Amino acid sequence: MSVRAGASFGPDDYRITRADLVRYAGASGDFNPIHWSDRVATSVGLPGVVAHGMYTMGLAARAVTSWLGDDQQIASFAVRFSKPVVVPDDDDGVVLSVTGTAKATDDEDRIRIDLTVTSADVKVLGMARAVVTDTVYG
Amino acid sequence: MPVDATLAGRTFEPTAPYEVSAAKIAEFAATLGASPDAVPTFGIVVAFAAMTDLMHDPDVGIELHNVVHADQRFEITRPIRAGDVLVARLTVDSVRQMAGTDIIATRSEITTTDGAHVCTAYATLAHRAGADVDA
Numbered sequence: 001m002s003v004r005a006g007a008s009f010g011p012d013d014y015r016i017t018r019a020d021l022v023r024y025a026g027a028s029g030d031f032n033p034i035h036w037s038d039r040v041a042t043s044v045g046l047p048g049v050v051a052h053g054m055y056t057m058g059l060a061a062r063a064v065t066s067w068l069g070d071d072q073q074i075a076s077f078a079v080r081f082s083k084p085v086v087v088p089d090d091d092d093g094v095v096l097s098v099t100g101t102a103k104a105t106d107d108e109d110r111i112r113i114d115l116t117v118t119s120a121d122v123k124v125l126g127m128a129r130a131v132v133t134d135t136v137y138g
Numbered sequence: 139m140p141v142d143a144t145l146a147g148r149t150f151e152p153t154a155p156y157e158v159s160a161a162k163i164a165e166f167a168a169t170l171g172a173s174p175d176a177v178p179t180f181g182i183v184v185a186f187a188a189m190t191d192l193m194h195d196p197d198v199g200i201e202l203h204n205v206v207h208a209d210q211r212f213e214i215t216r217p218i219r220a221g222d223v224l225v226a227r228l229t230v231d232s233v234r235q236m237a238g239t240d241i242i243a244t245r246s247e248i249t250t251t252d253g254a255h256v257c258t259a260y261a262t263l264a265h266r267a268g269a270d271v272d273a
Contacts, residue, residue, distance in 0.1 A: 014171070020169065023168075023169045024169045024170075026165075027162075027165045027166040027168075027169045028166065028169075028182060028183055028186065029183055029186050029187065029190075030182075030186055031202075032202045032203055032205070033202075033203050034203055034206075040203050043203075044203060044204060044266060045266075052207075053206075053207040053210065054179060054182050054207065054210065055169075055170070057179055057210055058169075058170040058172070058177070058179045059170055059171075061170075061172070061177070061178045061179050062170050062171060062172040065172065065173070065176035065177075065178065066172075066173070066176075068176075073176075073178075073214075073217065074176075074178040074212075074214060075213070075214055076211070076212065076213050076214065077178055077179070077211065077212045077214070078209070078210070078211035078212075078260075079209065079210055079211075080208065080209040081206070081207050081208060081209060081210070084206075127209075
């Protein structure tokens with residue numbers, strides 16, 4: 001079933017641990033040590049190891065795509081990484097919560113999904129928006 | 139050293155062709171717990187290579203650990219599929235300095251080696267200027 005303007009989802013919760021960041025580093029090719037070394041992360045002024053922004057964006061995209069119908073795809077997706085997601089060195093990690101609301105656009109074949117993405121009640125992504133098209137590319 | 143503002147407007151050589159495998163998409167999707175049929179952020183794999191080339195350029199020379207990702211946008215023409223052979227061509231749209239940080243806005247056009255547009259990845263990088271020597 002297709003998502004229409006006015007619909008909403010969430011919160012969808014995703015747990016992030018250090019192990020996830022290591023796997024994501026390997027899969028994405030982003031080996032920035034701020035995502036796996038507390039020593040380097042603190043040396044550049046961060047509280048500790050932080051999740052890749054692209055990992056949190058990827059989880060937000062997962063939340064959207066799992067909500068969409070088979071005849072809908074993301075045509076545009078934008079976020080600001082407004083607050084770092086600090087991931088402690090323990091088995092519990094942190095939880096990322098994603099909620100979204102679909103809005104109409106001037107183009108009747110497109111809707112916009114405004115996302116709220118938080119961790120520990122702090123908004124970590126700003127201006128997080130996906131534009132979804134009904135036109136599925138072959 | 140702050141990044142030279144004259145970098146703005148420069149377009150870099152395309153990245154080496156990257157052949158997308160089903161295994162790589164599946165690996166990337168699995169880290170997110172996502173379906174391999176729908177990973178709209180996969181283009182970052184190719185765009186990141188272009189950003190790495192930018193950082194390693196002798197005229198730029200910034201260290202990855204001094205860089206924080208400030209924002210990201212994808213404009214997607216079609217999903218990336220296994221078998222695609224992709225290149226990314228990065229342009230620096232703007233460079234500005236703010237409180238000891240270089241704000242570098244980049245745009246990476248991701249196309250097939252035949253020139254067909256797949257997606258454009260816009261990334262703003264925040265670089266701690268003056269931190270590359272001792273960090």
